[in-house]
């Protein structure tokens with residue numbers, strides 16, 4: 001259970017990904033554009049914490065440990 005960040009692609013597609021991918025490049029599932037995952041708190045982003053419900057906290061990325069491979073590496 002990790003917090004996820006939600007942001008929007010230029011095509012309007014909403015992308016949701018774990019916050020550990022902030023700064024990584026992912027591919028939009030709809031338009032296949034390369035997207036850099038924005039930092040929590042950036043305009044247009046929303047962080048969803050699986051544990052905390054309806055709390056006002058914006059950014060609280062926990063101490064990340066081992067990070068798996070990014071979902072969609074872009075060449």
Ligand SMILES: [Zn+2]
Pocket residue numbers: 009010011012013028029030031032033
């Ligand atoms: Zn897109």
